[in-house]
Each structure stands twice: as structure tokens, then as C-alpha cells.
Amino acid sequence: MTPLAHDRYCDEIADQVGRLRSVVTSGADLDGTVATTPEWSLEQLVRHVGGALRWAALMVRTGAEEEMPEERVPGFGGPGVRGEPTALDAWLAESGELLVEALREAGPDAGVWSWAGVRNAGFWARRMTHEMTVHRADATLAAGLPYEVAPDVAADAIDEWLEIVQWAQRTLPEDTVRELRGPHRSIHLHAVDTGPEVNAEWSIELTEEGVSWRRGHEKATVALRGPLTSVLLAFYRRLPLDAPEVEVLGDRELLEFWLERATFG
Numbered sequence: 001m002t003p004l005a006h007d008r009y010c011d012e013i014a015d016q017v018g019r020l021r022s023v024v025t026s027g028a029d030l031d032g033t034v035a036t037t038p039e040w041s042l043e044q045l046v047r048h049v050g051g052a053l054r055w056a057a058l059m060v061r062t063g064a065e066e067e068m069p070e071e072r073v074p075g076f077g078g079p080g081v082r083g084e085p086t087a088l089d090a091w092l093a094e095s096g097e098l099l100v101e102a103l104r105e106a107g108p109d110a111g112v113w114s115w116a117g118v119r120n121a122g123f124w125a126r127r128m129t130h131e132m133t134v135h136r137a138d139a140t141l142a143a144g145l146p147y148e149v150a151p152d153v154a155a156d157a158i159d160e161w162l163e164i165v166q167w168a169q170r171t172l173p174e175d176t177v178r179e180l181r182g183p184h185r186s187i188h189l190h191a192v193d194t195g196p197e198v199n200a201e202w203s204i205e206l207t208e209e210g211v212s213w214r215r216g217h218e219k220a221t222v223a224l225r226g227p228l229t230s231v232l233l234a235f236y237r238r239l240p241l242d243a244p245e246v247e248v249l250g251d252r253e254l255l256e257f258w259l260e261r262a263t264f265g
Helices: 005-025 042-062 085-106 121-140 150-173 178-180 229-236 252-261
Strands: 185-191 199-209 210-215 222-226 249-251
Touching: 005 042, 005 085, 005 121, 005 252, 042 085, 042 121, 085 150, 121 150, 121 229, 121 252, 150 178, 150 185, 150 229, 178 210, 178 252, 185 229, 222 229, 222 252, 249 252
Parallel strands: 185 222
Antiparallel strands: 185 199, 199 210, 222 249
């Protein structure tokens, strides 16, 4: 599928940052553990996200030809004071503004280093949109708040994930995704709450040659069904497969096998 428009990604990053800021200022425990990323507290998660926004902004703004070391990114680590939502909120707001401004000024075709071989600012607009989409879910769920995401963004996040798996199989021979090769098996993702304009169904083929996928409804070895947001969260390992929001039909072990090995994000 064709990615979203560059301006759509910019708008979404700004919106996602605003929604994450509302979590920071909601009274949630910044020292509390984030269940979906248990190595981080809520504050550590927010600092990770804000630092990533600043890092990407600097690379886009400078047209970096190689990966930028984190220590060269101004304000990367966040405010010096910890446990203070006002300071964290202001820093996060500025972090988002820096990236959105850099992306809008550069345009999608400006040359920028990336780890996936797509060397332009458009890559980072898309990547950071979905970095925000998933980590905002981590923060929002940790705070016990409702989470939602626009259908076109959720669907594009699944597309991008599948493209990353394909890229890793082509270029990272030692990555765990190599284990997804084997006899023909298939996974079907089916969002039950969207119309045909979103086309939120995916057919994923696992073969000896590697992973391939396409949008559409097809029978499969295993199917994951539910509202699009829930399918997204389960596919990103943010929602357990036994959660009431989703339904697994067929070979559950195959889906678990996929989730254990497609370990990005």
C-alpha cells in the first residue's frame, strides 16, 4: 500500500505528541513501571520518545549522511529535574515542534541517512509517526487511560511493520526474523470495525523464500480478528492474544511464533 502523505505524517506526529503530553500531565505516576516496556518507568519512556524526536529532527534538519550520535543532540536526555511533569511536558512539546518543523521544511524527498536504506526525510516522517503511535500506547495504557488512533494511521503502522520484517529478512541474516522462513504458513489480520475505504485486512505468507504480504481477505493458517486498534496493539505485542478485544482463530502457536521473532518496536 502507498504510505500516507508527508503532511499527514507531520500532522499526526504533532497530534500524537499532544496526546502523550496529556498523559504526562494527567497525574499518572511517572515512576510507575510501563507494563508493555517493563525496563522503563513512565518518565523513562517519555524521555526516550522525546530524545528520539530530537535526534530525528537534528538529522533531518542537517541532512545527515550518517547516523547522528546521541551525545550531539541538544537536550536529548530531557530536563535535569526528574519527577516533575511540568518540565517534562514543556521539553516534550519542544521536542515535537523541532521534528515537525524540520520535516515540513525539508519535504519528503530531502536526503537523510536512515538505517533501512530509504535515505530521505519521508522515511523519518513515517517512522517517527509510528514510533509515537506505539509508545503513546505504552504510556497511555500504563496510565490507565483510553487509547485510540486514527484508522489510516493504525493501518499504515501495520504496513510499515511488515515492510520492516521484509527488510530485515533481506539485510540482517542473523536477526530472529530469519526463523520465519520455512514451509508455507499464513497469517490473516482482520479489523472488524472499519469500512472498505480502509481495507484493514492483511494476508501474510511465510515461506522458504521469506515473508510476503498483501492487503485483502484470504483464508489462513491463523487469523487475528478484532477492532483495528486492538489488532494493531496485539500485532505490536502491546495487547495479549487472550485479551477480550481480540480473537485468534486457527493455529495460535504460529501467531505466537511470529510475535516472538518479529521483535521490532
